[in-house]
Amino acid sequence: MTTFRTLDRETLKDGEGTLALSEAPTMTNSMEDLSRSPSVETLEEPDWPRSWRAYACLLGCFFLMFNSWGLVNAYGTWSSYYVGHSLRGVDQLELNLIGSTQSFIVLLLSNVVGRLLDAGHSRKVIGCGTFLVPFGLFMLSVVHPSDFEALGNFGTIWATQGLVVGLGMGTFFVSSSQVASTWFPKRRGLAVGYVACGASVAGVIYPSMLRFLIQSVGFNNAVRYVATLTSVTCIYSFIFCTPDPAHEHHEPKSWGKLRTWFDTEAFQNKAWCWFTAAVAFMFFGFYPIFFNLEEATVRGFGTRSRTGVSISNTETTNVPLQTFWLLVIMNGASTIGRMLLAHFSDKIGALNMHIGSQFVASLLTLILWTLAGTESEAIAFCVVFGVFSGIVIGLPPASIGNILNCSYTAPGTTHFAKKKLGHWTGMMYTFAAIPALAGPVIAGHLITQYKTYITVQMWSGSTLMLSCICMVISRWHLPCANGEHAKAEFVRRLSKADTSEKGKLGDATPEALSQAPTRVPSRAPSRQVSCEYLDTPERMV
Structure with missing residues:
Protein backbone atom coordinates (compact mmCIF):
# COMPACT_ATOMS: atom_id res chain seq x y z
CA MET A 1 0.00 0.00 0.00
CA THR A 2 1.27 3.45 -0.86
CA THR A 3 2.05 5.59 2.15
CA PHE A 4 2.35 9.36 2.33
CA ARG A 5 5.96 10.49 2.39
CA THR A 6 6.73 12.81 5.27
CA LEU A 7 9.70 15.12 5.57
CA ASP A 8 12.03 13.87 8.27
CA ARG A 9 15.18 15.31 9.82
CA GLU A 10 17.45 13.65 7.27
CA THR A 11 15.78 15.45 4.38
CA LEU A 12 15.98 18.77 6.21
CA LYS A 13 19.47 18.77 7.66
CA ASP A 14 21.11 20.22 4.56
CA GLY A 15 18.53 22.98 3.98
CA GLU A 16 20.66 26.02 4.68
CA GLY A 17 18.58 29.14 4.98
CA THR A 18 15.38 27.12 5.11
CA LEU A 19 15.03 26.65 8.83
CA ALA A 20 17.64 23.90 8.80
CA LEU A 21 17.95 21.83 11.93
CA SER A 22 21.73 21.93 11.64
CA GLU A 23 21.64 25.66 12.42
CA ALA A 24 19.85 25.09 15.67
CA PRO A 25 21.65 24.76 18.98
CA THR A 26 21.91 21.40 20.70
CA MET A 27 18.60 21.93 22.45
CA THR A 28 16.16 24.11 20.51
CA ASN A 29 12.90 25.39 21.90
CA SER A 30 10.92 22.96 19.79
CA MET A 31 13.07 20.01 20.92
CA GLU A 32 12.75 21.13 24.51
CA ASP A 33 8.99 21.18 24.16
CA LEU A 34 9.05 17.57 22.96
CA SER A 35 11.35 16.29 25.66
CA ARG A 36 10.32 18.13 28.77
CA SER A 37 7.59 16.86 31.06
CA PRO A 38 4.15 18.06 30.02
CA SER A 39 2.51 20.85 31.94
CA VAL A 40 -0.96 22.29 31.86
CA GLU A 41 0.10 24.95 29.35
CA THR A 42 1.84 22.53 26.97
CA LEU A 43 -0.84 19.86 27.14
CA GLU A 44 -3.69 22.09 26.06
CA GLU A 45 -3.51 25.54 24.52
CA PRO A 46 -6.69 27.58 24.79
CA ASP A 47 -8.85 27.72 21.68
CA TRP A 48 -9.06 31.48 22.04
CA PRO A 49 -6.24 33.69 23.39
CA ARG A 50 -6.93 35.40 26.71
CA SER A 51 -4.91 38.55 26.03
CA TRP A 52 -6.61 41.70 24.73
CA ASP A 244 2.59 36.94 19.65
CA PRO A 245 5.74 37.29 21.82
CA ALA A 246 5.78 33.49 22.20
CA HIS A 247 6.04 33.04 18.43
CA GLU A 248 9.45 31.78 17.30
CA HIS A 249 11.32 33.71 14.61
CA HIS A 250 14.09 32.45 12.38
CA GLU A 251 16.91 34.82 11.48
CA PRO A 252 18.95 33.47 8.54
CA LYS A 253 22.74 33.28 8.59
CA SER A 254 23.02 35.37 5.43
CA TRP A 255 20.42 37.52 3.70
CA GLY A 256 22.40 37.38 0.48
CA LYS A 257 21.93 33.67 -0.21
CA LEU A 258 19.26 32.53 -2.63
CA ARG A 259 18.03 29.79 -0.33
CA THR A 260 17.27 32.41 2.30
CA TRP A 261 14.46 33.71 0.07
CA PHE A 262 13.37 30.48 -1.62
CA ASP A 263 12.82 27.39 0.51
CA THR A 264 13.91 24.54 -1.76
CA GLU A 265 11.87 22.04 0.26
CA ALA A 266 8.74 23.63 -1.19
CA PHE A 267 9.76 22.76 -4.76
CA PRO A 479 -3.26 12.34 2.66
CA CYS A 480 -6.86 11.80 3.69
CA ALA A 481 -8.22 12.30 7.21
CA ASN A 482 -7.10 8.79 8.22
CA GLY A 483 -3.49 9.54 7.23
CA GLU A 484 -3.60 7.46 4.06
CA HIS A 485 -2.56 8.94 0.73
CA ALA A 486 -5.50 10.03 -1.45
CA LYS A 487 -4.39 7.76 -4.29
CA ALA A 488 -3.98 4.78 -1.96
CA GLU A 489 -7.38 5.48 -0.43
CA PHE A 490 -8.97 5.57 -3.87
CA VAL A 491 -7.32 2.30 -4.94
CA ARG A 492 -8.21 0.64 -1.65
CA ARG A 493 -11.86 1.54 -2.00
CA LEU A 494 -11.91 0.17 -5.54
CA SER A 495 -10.21 -3.05 -4.38
CA LYS A 496 -12.67 -3.39 -1.53
CA ALA A 497 -15.60 -3.01 -3.91
CA ASP A 498 -14.15 -5.64 -6.28
CA THR A 499 -13.45 -8.02 -3.39
CA SER A 500 -16.96 -7.70 -2.08
CA GLU A 501 -18.37 -8.55 -5.50
CA LYS A 502 -16.12 -11.60 -5.76
CA GLY A 503 -17.06 -12.62 -2.24
CA LYS A 504 -20.73 -12.65 -3.16
CA LEU A 505 -20.03 -14.85 -6.15
CA GLY A 506 -17.76 -17.14 -4.11
CA ASP A 507 -20.33 -17.62 -1.36
CA ALA A 508 -22.76 -19.24 -3.77
CA THR A 509 -20.54 -22.27 -4.55
CA PRO A 510 -19.98 -23.52 -0.99
CA GLU A 511 -23.68 -23.10 -0.26
CA ALA A 512 -24.54 -25.26 -3.25
CA LEU A 513 -22.01 -27.91 -2.33
CA SER A 514 -23.33 -28.14 1.19
CA GLN A 515 -26.67 -29.30 -0.21
CA ALA A 516 -25.16 -32.18 -2.23
CA PRO A 517 -26.43 -35.70 -1.21
CA THR A 518 -22.92 -37.20 -1.19
CA ARG A 519 -21.71 -34.67 1.46
CA VAL A 520 -20.59 -36.44 4.67
CA PRO A 521 -19.83 -34.90 8.05
CA SER A 522 -16.20 -34.01 8.69
CA ARG A 523 -14.12 -32.48 11.49
CA ALA A 524 -12.06 -30.42 9.00
CA PRO A 525 -12.99 -26.79 8.47
CA SER A 526 -15.60 -26.38 5.78
CA ARG A 527 -14.91 -24.62 2.46
CA GLN A 528 -17.43 -22.01 3.37
CA VAL A 529 -15.65 -21.06 6.57
CA SER A 530 -12.27 -21.02 4.84
CA CYS A 531 -13.56 -18.81 2.06
CA GLU A 532 -15.09 -16.34 4.47
CA TYR A 533 -11.91 -16.25 6.49
CA LEU A 534 -9.74 -15.59 3.47
CA ASP A 535 -11.98 -12.75 2.36
CA THR A 536 -11.50 -10.77 5.55
CA PRO A 537 -9.54 -7.52 5.24
CA GLU A 538 -6.86 -8.78 7.63
CA ARG A 539 -5.81 -11.45 5.16
CA MET A 540 -6.03 -9.34 2.02
CA VAL A 541 -2.77 -8.18 0.43
Missing part, protein backbone atom coordinates in the same frame (compact mmCIF):
# COMPACT_ATOMS: atom_id res chain seq x y z
CA ARG A 53 -3.58 42.26 22.52
CA ALA A 54 -4.62 39.33 20.36
CA TYR A 55 -7.95 40.92 19.47
CA ALA A 56 -6.47 44.38 19.03
CA CYS A 57 -3.96 42.78 16.64
CA LEU A 58 -6.78 40.98 14.81
CA LEU A 59 -8.52 44.30 14.16
CA GLY A 60 -5.24 45.82 13.03
CA CYS A 61 -4.69 42.94 10.61
CA PHE A 62 -8.25 43.51 9.38
CA PHE A 63 -7.23 47.09 8.52
CA LEU A 64 -4.08 45.85 6.77
CA MET A 65 -6.24 43.80 4.42
CA PHE A 66 -8.66 46.75 4.25
CA ASN A 67 -5.89 48.91 2.80
CA SER A 68 -4.30 46.31 0.52
CA TRP A 69 -6.67 44.09 -1.44
CA GLY A 70 -9.55 46.33 -0.36
CA LEU A 71 -8.20 49.11 -2.57
CA VAL A 72 -7.69 46.65 -5.42
CA ASN A 73 -11.28 45.43 -5.06
CA ALA A 74 -12.49 49.03 -5.26
CA TYR A 75 -10.49 49.93 -8.36
CA GLY A 76 -13.45 49.24 -10.64
CA THR A 77 -15.04 52.49 -9.46
CA TRP A 78 -11.82 54.45 -10.04
CA SER A 79 -11.66 52.97 -13.52
CA SER A 80 -15.27 53.94 -14.21
CA TYR A 81 -14.47 57.55 -13.35
CA TYR A 82 -11.32 57.58 -15.47
CA VAL A 83 -13.06 56.13 -18.52
CA GLY A 84 -15.68 58.87 -18.40
CA HIS A 85 -13.48 61.80 -17.43
CA SER A 86 -9.73 62.28 -17.07
CA LEU A 87 -8.67 59.20 -19.08
CA ARG A 88 -11.57 59.04 -21.55
CA GLY A 89 -10.54 57.58 -24.88
CA VAL A 90 -7.67 55.65 -23.28
CA ASP A 91 -7.41 51.98 -24.22
CA GLN A 92 -9.07 49.60 -21.76
CA LEU A 93 -5.74 47.78 -21.57
CA GLU A 94 -4.11 50.86 -20.01
CA LEU A 95 -7.00 51.43 -17.62
CA ASN A 96 -6.71 47.86 -16.34
CA LEU A 97 -2.93 48.27 -16.07
CA ILE A 98 -3.29 50.61 -13.08
CA GLY A 99 -5.19 48.07 -11.02
CA SER A 100 -3.15 45.11 -12.25
CA THR A 101 0.07 46.93 -11.29
CA GLN A 102 -1.21 47.16 -7.73
CA SER A 103 -2.02 43.45 -7.57
CA PHE A 104 1.30 42.60 -9.28
CA ILE A 105 3.38 44.49 -6.69
CA VAL A 106 1.35 43.10 -3.79
CA LEU A 107 2.02 39.55 -4.95
CA LEU A 108 5.60 40.14 -6.09
CA LEU A 109 6.64 41.41 -2.66
CA SER A 110 4.84 38.60 -0.82
CA ASN A 111 7.87 36.33 -0.65
CA VAL A 112 10.20 39.08 0.56
CA VAL A 113 7.67 40.31 3.10
CA GLY A 114 6.92 36.79 4.33
CA ARG A 115 10.61 36.09 4.86
CA LEU A 116 11.13 39.37 6.74
CA LEU A 117 8.15 38.57 8.94
CA ASP A 118 9.56 35.12 9.71
CA ALA A 119 12.75 36.88 10.82
CA GLY A 120 10.81 39.18 13.19
CA HIS A 121 10.82 42.47 11.24
CA SER A 122 7.07 43.07 11.25
CA ARG A 123 7.32 46.62 12.64
CA LYS A 124 9.63 47.82 9.86
CA VAL A 125 7.55 46.13 7.15
CA ILE A 126 4.22 47.53 8.31
CA GLY A 127 5.79 50.95 8.95
CA CYS A 128 6.81 51.25 5.29
CA GLY A 129 3.26 50.58 4.13
CA THR A 130 1.82 52.99 6.70
CA PHE A 131 3.73 55.78 4.97
CA LEU A 132 3.48 54.74 1.30
CA VAL A 133 -0.26 54.02 0.92
CA PRO A 134 -1.60 57.37 2.23
CA PHE A 135 1.28 59.25 0.58
CA GLY A 136 0.48 57.73 -2.84
CA LEU A 137 -3.19 58.64 -2.55
CA PHE A 138 -2.45 62.21 -1.49
CA MET A 139 -0.04 62.54 -4.41
CA LEU A 140 -2.75 61.25 -6.76
CA SER A 141 -5.03 64.10 -5.66
CA VAL A 142 -2.20 66.52 -6.55
CA VAL A 143 -1.24 65.20 -10.00
CA HIS A 144 -4.83 64.59 -11.13
CA PRO A 145 -6.37 67.57 -12.98
CA SER A 146 -8.85 69.58 -10.94
CA ASP A 147 -10.87 70.68 -13.99
CA PHE A 148 -13.91 68.45 -14.48
CA GLU A 149 -13.39 68.12 -18.24
CA ALA A 150 -9.59 68.19 -18.37
CA LEU A 151 -7.65 65.16 -19.54
CA GLY A 152 -5.16 63.66 -17.08
CA ASN A 153 -1.73 62.22 -17.69
CA PHE A 154 -1.83 58.44 -17.63
CA GLY A 155 1.82 58.14 -16.56
CA THR A 156 1.48 60.22 -13.40
CA ILE A 157 -1.79 58.56 -12.40
CA TRP A 158 -0.22 55.13 -12.90
CA ALA A 159 2.92 56.11 -10.95
CA THR A 160 1.03 57.38 -7.90
CA GLN A 161 -1.95 55.02 -7.71
CA GLY A 162 -0.42 51.97 -9.34
CA LEU A 163 3.23 52.08 -8.26
CA VAL A 164 3.50 54.02 -4.97
CA VAL A 165 0.23 52.81 -3.46
CA GLY A 166 0.97 49.31 -4.75
CA LEU A 167 4.35 49.25 -2.99
CA GLY A 168 2.68 50.17 0.28
CA MET A 169 -0.05 47.59 -0.17
CA GLY A 170 2.59 44.94 -0.82
CA THR A 171 3.86 45.26 2.75
CA PHE A 172 0.36 44.78 4.19
CA PHE A 173 -0.99 41.72 2.47
CA VAL A 174 1.07 38.81 3.84
CA SER A 175 1.52 40.67 7.13
CA SER A 176 -2.23 40.66 7.76
CA SER A 177 -2.69 36.89 7.75
CA GLN A 178 0.71 35.89 9.11
CA VAL A 179 0.72 38.19 12.14
CA ALA A 180 -2.85 37.25 13.05
CA SER A 181 -2.05 33.54 12.80
CA THR A 182 0.58 33.80 15.53
CA TRP A 183 -2.12 34.70 18.07
CA PHE A 184 -4.68 32.07 16.97
CA PRO A 185 -2.81 28.76 16.44
CA LYS A 186 -5.94 26.65 16.96
CA ARG A 187 -8.27 28.96 15.07
CA ARG A 188 -6.01 29.91 12.19
CA GLY A 189 -8.68 29.51 9.52
CA LEU A 190 -11.14 31.55 11.56
CA ALA A 191 -8.62 34.32 12.17
CA VAL A 192 -7.55 34.45 8.51
CA GLY A 193 -11.21 34.52 7.49
CA TYR A 194 -11.97 37.51 9.70
CA VAL A 195 -8.87 39.30 8.42
CA ALA A 196 -9.87 38.57 4.83
CA CYS A 197 -13.19 40.34 5.45
CA GLY A 198 -11.23 43.58 5.48
CA ALA A 199 -10.83 43.44 1.70
CA SER A 200 -14.54 43.00 1.04
CA VAL A 201 -15.60 45.62 3.59
CA ALA A 202 -13.23 48.08 1.94
CA GLY A 203 -14.74 47.08 -1.40
CA VAL A 204 -18.06 48.38 -0.06
CA ILE A 205 -16.80 51.51 1.70
CA TYR A 206 -14.32 52.90 -0.83
CA PRO A 207 -16.57 52.74 -3.94
CA SER A 208 -19.46 54.28 -1.99
CA MET A 209 -17.25 57.08 -0.67
CA LEU A 210 -15.86 57.82 -4.10
CA ARG A 211 -19.23 57.76 -5.83
CA PHE A 212 -20.93 60.26 -3.52
CA LEU A 213 -17.93 62.42 -2.68
CA ILE A 214 -17.07 62.91 -6.35
CA GLN A 215 -20.51 64.43 -6.91
CA SER A 216 -20.37 66.65 -3.82
CA VAL A 217 -16.73 67.79 -3.53
CA GLY A 218 -15.06 66.65 -6.77
CA PHE A 219 -12.64 63.84 -7.54
CA ASN A 220 -9.49 65.34 -5.99
CA ASN A 221 -11.12 66.13 -2.67
CA ALA A 222 -12.79 62.73 -2.67
CA VAL A 223 -9.37 61.11 -3.01
CA ARG A 224 -8.10 63.20 -0.09
CA TYR A 225 -10.94 61.98 2.12
CA VAL A 226 -10.14 58.39 1.14
CA ALA A 227 -6.46 59.02 1.93
CA THR A 228 -7.41 60.39 5.36
CA LEU A 229 -9.40 57.26 6.20
CA THR A 230 -6.49 55.17 4.98
CA SER A 231 -4.05 57.11 7.17
CA VAL A 232 -6.08 56.58 10.35
CA THR A 233 -6.49 52.84 9.80
CA CYS A 234 -2.84 52.38 8.81
CA ILE A 235 -1.62 54.12 11.97
CA TYR A 236 -3.82 51.85 14.10
CA SER A 237 -2.34 48.80 12.37
CA PHE A 238 1.19 50.05 12.89
CA ILE A 239 0.58 50.39 16.63
CA PHE A 240 -1.23 47.13 17.35
CA CYS A 241 -0.14 44.66 14.65
CA THR A 242 2.62 42.82 16.49
CA PRO A 243 3.16 39.04 16.55
CA GLN A 268 10.00 19.09 -3.74
CA ASN A 269 6.43 19.17 -2.46
CA LYS A 270 4.10 18.31 -5.35
CA ALA A 271 1.02 19.51 -3.51
CA TRP A 272 2.56 22.95 -3.01
CA CYS A 273 3.72 23.16 -6.65
CA TRP A 274 0.29 22.32 -8.06
CA PHE A 275 -1.46 24.65 -5.64
CA THR A 276 0.90 27.47 -6.64
CA ALA A 277 -0.06 26.84 -10.28
CA ALA A 278 -3.72 26.96 -9.22
CA VAL A 279 -3.29 30.36 -7.56
CA ALA A 280 -1.47 31.66 -10.64
CA PHE A 281 -4.39 30.67 -12.90
CA MET A 282 -6.82 32.14 -10.37
CA PHE A 283 -5.19 35.58 -10.58
CA PHE A 284 -5.16 35.33 -14.37
CA GLY A 285 -8.93 35.59 -14.39
CA PHE A 286 -10.14 36.82 -11.00
CA TYR A 287 -9.47 40.55 -11.03
CA PRO A 288 -10.61 41.20 -14.61
CA ILE A 289 -14.06 40.50 -13.18
CA PHE A 290 -13.73 43.25 -10.57
CA PHE A 291 -12.07 45.74 -12.92
CA ASN A 292 -14.65 45.38 -15.72
CA LEU A 293 -17.77 44.45 -13.77
CA GLU A 294 -19.44 47.86 -13.87
CA GLU A 295 -19.21 48.19 -17.66
CA ALA A 296 -19.61 44.55 -18.67
CA THR A 297 -22.66 43.44 -16.73
CA VAL A 298 -25.63 45.71 -17.49
CA ARG A 299 -26.57 46.82 -20.98
CA GLY A 300 -26.28 50.55 -21.54
CA PHE A 301 -22.66 51.67 -21.40
CA GLY A 302 -19.77 49.84 -22.98
CA THR A 303 -21.52 46.49 -22.79
CA ARG A 304 -21.39 43.58 -25.21
CA SER A 305 -21.50 44.34 -28.91
CA ARG A 306 -25.15 43.37 -29.20
CA THR A 307 -26.06 46.86 -27.93
CA GLY A 308 -23.97 48.67 -30.53
CA VAL A 309 -22.44 50.98 -27.93
CA SER A 310 -18.79 52.00 -28.28
CA ILE A 311 -16.34 50.52 -25.83
CA SER A 312 -14.37 53.76 -25.39
CA ASN A 313 -15.73 57.20 -24.64
CA THR A 314 -14.71 60.53 -26.13
CA GLU A 315 -16.97 62.92 -24.18
CA THR A 316 -17.26 63.58 -20.45
CA THR A 317 -19.97 61.43 -18.84
CA ASN A 318 -20.98 60.06 -15.43
CA VAL A 319 -22.80 57.09 -16.93
CA PRO A 320 -20.10 54.53 -16.03
CA LEU A 321 -20.35 55.52 -12.35
CA GLN A 322 -24.07 54.78 -12.28
CA THR A 323 -23.38 51.05 -11.94
CA PHE A 324 -20.96 51.43 -9.00
CA TRP A 325 -23.48 49.64 -6.79
CA LEU A 326 -22.77 46.39 -8.63
CA LEU A 327 -19.25 46.38 -7.25
CA VAL A 328 -20.59 47.30 -3.81
CA ILE A 329 -23.03 44.39 -3.89
CA MET A 330 -20.36 41.94 -4.99
CA ASN A 331 -17.94 43.02 -2.27
CA GLY A 332 -20.70 42.97 0.33
CA ALA A 333 -21.62 39.42 -0.64
CA SER A 334 -17.92 38.57 -0.55
CA THR A 335 -17.95 39.37 3.17
CA ILE A 336 -20.46 36.58 3.68
CA GLY A 337 -18.20 34.18 1.81
CA ARG A 338 -15.21 35.14 3.93
CA MET A 339 -17.20 34.57 7.10
CA LEU A 340 -18.22 31.12 5.86
CA LEU A 341 -14.54 30.52 5.14
CA ALA A 342 -13.69 31.48 8.69
CA HIS A 343 -16.20 29.13 10.31
CA PHE A 344 -15.94 26.03 8.13
CA SER A 345 -12.39 25.85 6.73
CA ASP A 346 -11.01 24.39 9.97
CA LYS A 347 -13.73 21.71 10.00
CA ILE A 348 -13.88 20.40 6.44
CA GLY A 349 -10.32 21.28 5.39
CA ALA A 350 -9.21 24.51 3.75
CA LEU A 351 -8.11 22.89 0.50
CA ASN A 352 -11.31 20.84 0.19
CA MET A 353 -13.37 23.99 0.66
CA HIS A 354 -11.19 25.84 -1.83
CA ILE A 355 -11.74 23.26 -4.57
CA GLY A 356 -15.52 23.33 -4.27
CA SER A 357 -15.70 27.13 -4.15
CA GLN A 358 -13.37 27.53 -7.13
CA PHE A 359 -15.45 25.13 -9.23
CA VAL A 360 -18.68 26.98 -8.49
CA ALA A 361 -17.06 30.39 -9.11
CA SER A 362 -15.81 29.29 -12.53
CA LEU A 363 -19.25 28.01 -13.55
CA LEU A 364 -20.90 31.23 -12.40
CA THR A 365 -18.47 33.27 -14.50
CA LEU A 366 -18.85 31.12 -17.60
CA ILE A 367 -22.62 30.84 -17.45
CA LEU A 368 -24.33 33.40 -15.20
CA TRP A 369 -22.14 36.41 -16.01
CA THR A 370 -22.32 35.86 -19.78
CA LEU A 371 -26.13 35.71 -19.61
CA ALA A 372 -26.56 38.72 -17.30
CA GLY A 373 -28.12 41.56 -19.26
CA THR A 374 -30.80 43.01 -16.98
CA GLU A 375 -30.41 44.57 -13.56
CA SER A 376 -32.02 41.61 -11.76
CA GLU A 377 -29.69 39.16 -13.51
CA ALA A 378 -26.70 41.36 -12.75
CA ILE A 379 -27.63 41.54 -9.06
CA ALA A 380 -28.06 37.76 -8.94
CA PHE A 381 -24.60 37.25 -10.40
CA CYS A 382 -22.99 39.81 -8.08
CA VAL A 383 -24.53 38.24 -4.97
CA VAL A 384 -23.85 34.58 -5.75
CA PHE A 385 -20.43 35.10 -7.29
CA GLY A 386 -19.51 37.52 -4.51
CA VAL A 387 -20.09 34.85 -1.85
CA PHE A 388 -17.85 32.31 -3.59
CA SER A 389 -15.25 34.89 -4.61
CA GLY A 390 -14.75 35.77 -0.96
CA ILE A 391 -13.97 32.15 -0.19
CA VAL A 392 -11.73 31.73 -3.23
CA ILE A 393 -9.55 34.79 -2.68
CA GLY A 394 -9.32 34.42 1.09
CA LEU A 395 -8.40 30.74 1.35
CA PRO A 396 -4.87 30.44 -0.14
CA PRO A 397 -3.01 31.13 3.16
CA ALA A 398 -5.17 28.62 5.02
CA SER A 399 -4.73 26.09 2.20
CA ILE A 400 -0.95 26.48 2.40
CA GLY A 401 -1.22 25.85 6.13
CA ASN A 402 -3.22 22.71 5.31
CA ILE A 403 -0.48 21.51 2.94
CA LEU A 404 2.24 22.21 5.52
CA ASN A 405 0.40 20.34 8.27
CA CYS A 406 0.10 17.31 5.99
CA SER A 407 3.75 17.52 4.88
CA TYR A 408 5.55 17.86 8.21
CA THR A 409 4.09 14.99 10.21
CA ALA A 410 7.22 13.14 11.36
CA PRO A 411 8.09 13.49 15.07
CA GLY A 412 10.34 16.47 15.64
CA THR A 413 9.36 18.23 12.39
CA THR A 414 5.78 19.29 13.09
CA HIS A 415 6.92 22.72 14.32
CA PHE A 416 8.13 23.52 10.79
CA ALA A 417 4.49 23.70 9.66
CA LYS A 418 4.15 26.93 11.65
CA LYS A 419 7.62 28.35 11.03
CA LYS A 420 7.43 28.02 7.25
CA LEU A 421 3.87 29.30 6.78
CA GLY A 422 4.88 32.84 5.87
CA HIS A 423 7.75 31.68 3.66
CA TRP A 424 5.73 29.19 1.61
CA THR A 425 2.75 31.54 1.38
CA GLY A 426 5.00 34.36 0.20
CA MET A 427 6.64 32.20 -2.46
CA MET A 428 3.24 31.06 -3.70
CA TYR A 429 1.98 34.62 -4.14
CA THR A 430 5.24 35.78 -5.72
CA PHE A 431 4.89 33.21 -8.50
CA ALA A 432 1.34 34.49 -9.08
CA ALA A 433 2.53 38.09 -9.57
CA ILE A 434 3.09 37.87 -13.34
CA PRO A 435 -0.37 36.32 -13.99
CA ALA A 436 -1.93 39.01 -11.78
CA LEU A 437 -0.32 41.68 -13.95
CA ALA A 438 -0.96 40.00 -17.29
CA GLY A 439 -4.52 38.77 -16.69
CA PRO A 440 -6.35 42.13 -16.56
CA VAL A 441 -4.11 43.52 -19.32
CA ILE A 442 -4.94 40.59 -21.62
CA ALA A 443 -8.61 40.96 -20.77
CA GLY A 444 -8.47 44.69 -21.57
CA HIS A 445 -6.81 43.97 -24.90
CA LEU A 446 -9.49 41.41 -25.76
CA ILE A 447 -12.18 43.98 -25.02
CA THR A 448 -10.54 46.58 -27.24
CA GLN A 449 -9.71 44.13 -30.02
CA TYR A 450 -13.12 42.50 -30.37
CA LYS A 451 -15.31 45.39 -29.13
CA THR A 452 -17.24 43.09 -26.80
CA TYR A 453 -17.13 42.19 -23.12
CA ILE A 454 -17.99 38.54 -23.76
CA THR A 455 -14.24 38.05 -24.25
CA VAL A 456 -13.34 38.98 -20.67
CA GLN A 457 -16.16 36.82 -19.35
CA MET A 458 -14.93 33.72 -21.18
CA TRP A 459 -11.30 34.50 -20.32
CA SER A 460 -12.03 34.76 -16.59
CA GLY A 461 -14.26 31.69 -16.48
CA SER A 462 -11.76 29.49 -18.33
CA THR A 463 -8.78 30.46 -16.18
CA LEU A 464 -10.77 29.92 -12.98
CA MET A 465 -11.69 26.43 -14.17
CA LEU A 466 -8.03 25.65 -14.89
CA SER A 467 -7.24 26.82 -11.37
CA CYS A 468 -9.80 24.38 -9.97
CA ILE A 469 -8.23 21.48 -11.91
CA CYS A 470 -4.79 22.30 -10.49
CA MET A 471 -6.25 22.35 -6.97
CA VAL A 472 -7.71 18.89 -7.47
CA ILE A 473 -4.28 17.58 -8.52
CA SER A 474 -2.73 19.24 -5.47
CA ARG A 475 -5.29 17.53 -3.22
CA TRP A 476 -4.46 14.21 -4.90
CA HIS A 477 -0.92 14.43 -3.47
CA LEU A 478 -2.09 14.94 0.13
